Amino acid sequence: MTEFEKRLLDGYQRGFPLTPRPYAGIAEELGVDEAEVIATLRRLAAEGVVSRVGAVFEPLSVSASTLAAMAVPDDRLAEVAELVNGFAEVNHNYQREHSFNLWFVIIAADEDGVARVIDDIEERTGLEVLDLPMLEGYHLDLGFPLQWN
Amino acid sequence: MSAQGKTVDNGCDPVIEAELDAVDRRIVIATQDGLPLVRRPYHAVARDLGLEPEDVIARMRRLLDAGVIRRIGVVPNHYALGYRANGMSVWDVPDERVQDLGRRVGSLPFVSHCYHRPRHLPDWPYNLFAMVHGRDRVTVEGGVDAIARLLGDDARGHRVLYSTRILKKTGLRLVA
Numbered sequence: 333m334t335e336f337e338k339r340l341l342d343g344y345q346r347g348f349p350l351t352p353r354p355y356a357g358i359a360e361e362l363g364v365d366e367a368e369v370i371a372t373l374r375r376l377a378a379e380g381v382v383s384r385v386g387a388v389f390e391p392l393s394v395s396a397s398t399l400a401a402m403a404v405p406d407d408r409l410a411e412v413a414e415l416v417n418g419f420a421e422v423n424h425n426y427q428r429e430h431s432f433n434l435w436f437v438i439i440a441a442d443e444d445g446v447a448r449v450i451d452d453i454e455e456r457t458g459l460e461v462l463d464l465p466m467l468e469g470y471h472l473d474l475g476f477p478l479q480w481n
Numbered sequence: 482m483s484a485q486g487k488t489v490d491n492g493c494d495p496v497i498e499a500e501l502d503a504v505d506r507r508i509v510i511a512t513q514d515g516l517p518l519v520r521r522p523y524h525a526v527a528r529d530l531g532l533e534p535e536d537v538i539a540r541m542r543r544l545l546d547a548g549v550i551r552r553i554g555v556v557p558n559h560y561a562l563g564y565r566a567n568g569m570s571v572w573d574v575p576d577e578r579v580q581d582l583g584r585r586v587g588s589l590p591f592v593s594h595c596y597h598r599p600r601h602l603p604d605w606p607y608n609l610f611a612m613v614h615g616r617d618r619v620t621v622e623g624g625v626d627a628i629a630r631l632l633g634d635d636a637r638g639h640r641v642l643y644s645t646r647i648l649k650k651t652g653l654r655l656v657a
Contacts, residue, residue, distance in 0.1 A: 341562075346552035350538050350545070352521055366520060373555070374518045383556045384515025387541065390551050394501060394509055399598065401605075417649045425649035428569065428642040432605070435569070435642070436649070462601050468580065470587030470595040 337372060396446050397439040401432040401462040412457050421449045508540055564614050568621040570628060571607035573638040579609055582635055586611050591624040
C-alpha cells in the first residue's frame with residue numbers, strides 16, 4: 333500500500349466532491365493527475381480493497397430494515413444459510429459464535445416487506461426468526477480511520 | 482424539492498424522514514453499486530437515466546443534506562484490509578439509561594455501529610448493540626473491555642458474538 337493509496341482510502345471516505353469532475357478535485361488536493369486517481373481506484377476496486385466509490389445510504393430513510401437472528405442446528409446451517417441468502421432482501425449474513433448463530437439484515441421497501449421475508453423464512457425452515465429492528469442509532473457510519481501495519 | 486428532510490420528534494433523537502420521489506429512487510438504484518470510475522461520473526449516471534448532470538448532482542446533494550445519504554466517498558473493504566475480527570458486543574442496560582449510554586458508547590472510535598434494539602425475553606436480554614472492529618480478537622477484546630468500563634454497573638450482562646464466516650455481504654440494495 334503506497335502513501336498515495338493510503339491517503340485515497342483514508343482521506344476520502346466522506347466528502348467526495350459533488351462536482352462535474354470529482355476525481356480531478358481529489359487529484360488537485362493530492363497533487364497528482366486525475367487519470368492516476370481514477371486508475372488507482374479502479375485497481376483497488378479490482379483487487380477488492382475498495383468495495384466501491386459512491387454514496388452510503390441511510391437504510392431507514394429509503395426503506396425498512398431489521399436485524400434478524402436464528403438458532404440453527406449445526407447440521408442444518410448450510411441449508412438454512414443458502415435459503416436465507418436466496419432472498420434479495422437479505423444483504424448481510426454472518427455466522428456468529430452463539431446459540432443464535434445466524435445473523436442477517438433484511439431490507440425491504442416497507443415494514444410489510446420485511447415481515448413477509450421473516451414469515452417466509454420461518455415457514456420454510458420451521459425455525460423461529462428473532463426480529464431485532466433498530467429502535468435508535470447512536471453512531472452514524474461516517475467511515476472510520478484505518479490503522480496501517 | 483424531492484428529498485425534504487422532515488425532523489420528527491419521536492421522543493428521543495430527531496429522526497430524518499425524507500421522502501424520495503421517483504427520480505430520487507432511480508438515482509439511488511443507479512448509484513448503490515457505486516459511481517462509475519470515469520472522469521465525469523455524474524454525467525454518466527445522468528445519461529443512463531435520461532437526466533441532466535446538474536440535476537443528478539443537485540439531487541444527491543439534497544439527499545446528503547437530508548441525511549438519506551450518510552456520506553459519499555471511497556468505501557474500503559475492511560476485511561480485505563486486514564480487519565478480520567468483527568465482534569458484535571451486546572449489552573443488557575437499563576432501558577431508561579440506554580439513550581445516554583448508547584451515545585457515549587457510539588462515540589468511541591473503534592465502535593462502527595451502535596444501536597438500541599428490542600430485547601426478546603427470555604432468550605435475548607440484550608438491548609444495546611455495539612459493533613467493534615479490529616485486526617484481531619485481542620484488539621476487539623480491548624475495545625469490549627473499554628465499553629465495559631464505560632458502562633460500569635449499568636451493564637447487567639453482556640456477550641461478544643464474533644463472526645466466524647461471512648455468508649453474504651452486499652450493500653444496501655433497492656429493487657427497481
